[in-house]
Amino acid sequence: MKTRKRLIILFLLPASLVYLVFFLIPAVWAFYYSFFDWSGFGQNMKFRGLGNYRELFHDPIFLLSLRNTLFILVVGGIIVFALALLLSVLANSGIRGKKFFRAMIFLPNVIATIALVTLWAFIYNPSFGLINSFFELIGWEAGAKFTFTSMNHIFYSMLIALIWIEVGFYLVLIMAGMDKIPLEYYEAAKLEGASQWQMLTGITIPLLWDVLSVAVVLYTIFALKIFEFPYAFSQIQPPPEIYTVGMYLYIEGFGKRDPIYRLGYATAIGVVLLLCVIVIVLLLRRLMRREVIQY
């Protein structure tokens, strides 16, 4: 018994300690900083109470970044899951090369964000980019003149590229779940004359529910904290049109050209982000909770 206790302590302590000091404590500490006015590391902190939070909800740039983030979550999420489901069903329809297609669709997920962003900068480049020069090739003038990276379009162009990446990740999850559904169910349904759509809504989705609810939670966390991809996508000085909450936090805290930082304010943004994650994830778990179907 004594050695067992020793084993637990010895095995659990190192990981827990590192995790505590460099992850959990900073996360809790962030709440403290969010109550201060703090213009830079090494500067004095001034207590502000809930002032940062009050200011946030009147800050048009923050509200824009929140809107963008929620757009990625909701609209982006619906598109990602619809495409991932569609492609999974197609790949599972008994065709050859299922594994090949799955591997290819997942491929962008192993490439560095910054490399992907450069690929897309090239695809979208208005003067020699792939899309515009393709439109020119087929003689579509209006298309050839379209600028994907202008202020009005940059957010949506970024979202398209993001969807292209994320579909692969959720496709892998969904296909793994589908592999667990017994084939007999489909055979029985076919004998009864069920259509493809009926089989999707009657068998696949209900039996996939567990996997889908985990996948939706993962996407939610991913979408809410997204920073790297849109930040790199917009090159050196991102316009507010493409800000996400994570990006706005970084820019307020570190990323300004003139060194006027607002560390307390930036941390308050982070706290709001964490609260969004908690509330939305709990809500989703509630909404998606169903009796587990045993099979």
Add this chain to the structure above:
Amino acid sequence: MSAEPITTQSSQSRQRAWDKIKKWANHVPAYLILGFWSLFTIFIILWVMMSSLKTNKELFKDVWALPTKLHFENYAKALFAVDMEYYFLNSLVVVLISVLVILILSAPAAYVLSRKKFKGSTWFMLAFIAGIGIPIPLLFIPLFVIMTTLKMNNTLLGLGVLFIALSLPFTVFMLSGFFASLPVELEEAAIVDGASDFQVFFRVMLPLGMPGLITAAIFNFIGLWNEYQLALVFLNDPNKSTLSLGLYSLSNGMEYTGDWVGLMAGVVIVMIPTILLYIFLSEKMISGITMGAVKS
């Protein structure tokens, strides 16, 4: 009389051929859509590789044309003139050591949490899982203070420590899922044979858990090799840059240099290691994603 069975037979085989064609025709949309999606991805990657071997002039003249001569000097320039060789080494050292330490810390913790349940072990597990939901940007400022206090800011050591700490939640979660899926019989047999808990872990669990550990290693390697947000926040010294961060500065310098082919060479240098890993180990990687999320 004798003609009848023959016609049935031939109509049967005709029916079968017809069924085959119909089945194949049913699959055409699947092939078209999946094929288009896959080709698009393959095409862009090949196209970047092709462009990285052109001159800027050739590239701007016709983006679709093949290079007339292979300009490998773009790579030499990216590696040596832009210092990507150092970035490459920085990344390799930090990422490899971090992955090793992540496994050394996570495997025992995951083993205890999945096999040696004790009072409060569920809370430990929940605390680790909570880390998956905490947005990393929230930690930027508190971590910056901690790193400055420990004098680890702007060092590769500090970056490595953060890589390790921030990879723990997912790795512990993934590995405990994997350990939980292993059969208990071998462990029990070892205990009956008088092995201590430590021996059980090192002689039974680790060898059995190797596939899971390898998957976790590949996963973390790719994730950390590609990561640049922590490097962006915690490294200011260009000499200490990681490869991803180096490519980021290179691409930001584009508006001054206009050297697109050099940038393309940089992109290829960053992509190659993970794509190579993926070509050989894609099945392992894909199984890794589902290890935690899809219960078996």
